[in-house]
Amino acid sequence: SQELEQSPQSLIVQEGKNLTINCTSSKTLYGLYWYKQKYGEGLIFLMMLQKGGEEKSHEKITAKLDEKKQQSSLHITASQPSHAGIYLCGADNYGQNFVFGPGTRLSVLP
């Protein structure tokens, strides 16, 4: 079955700094989803990528899917304390179910 890895496992940045979180799949991705989870709360959908080379942006968050569709990156520009949380990538496991990466815990220091 498909497995997702994320790096880094955790990240602490100063407010205003840029950062990147990576998600790598063991198999070709046919749909890659990014979610954010605030501590102790449920997951919130951020964006979905399906095509190789696709890039989407929402406010200060940009996600890309590489041409081979095995790796995605999430980039946050000028981070703010409101960006803190756990970022998880998720993917369609070849029609069997939906799998998630282990998550990247982001802390933004004011």
Add this chain to the structure above:
Amino acid sequence: IAGITQAPTSQILAAGRRMTLRCTQDMRHNAMYWYRQDLGLGLRLIHYSNTAGTTGKGEVPDGYSVSRANTDDFPLTLASAVPSQTSVYFCASSEGLLSGELFFGEGSRLTVL
């Protein structure tokens, strides 16, 4: 708009007791899911349902059962709770199975002593 409602928010129970976590959605989504989230292990799928009347096993189904009598409700039952079932449980739904965005509830924190 409620979306996904889970109950209880948290619960402590003794090992061996029976427990049902409730999940209700008001979006008329066909697919529903139960995940557990554990530190270091991420989100793992327990059971899912493609549509009312059908259910399927996920990655970690042992010790859990589900039912889907109607579109809106998807309860998760622990027949005889064990300490290893201490976790945060999330219910989610989507329009169709694997059809994109999943909507999550706020989670139910369960502690089994």
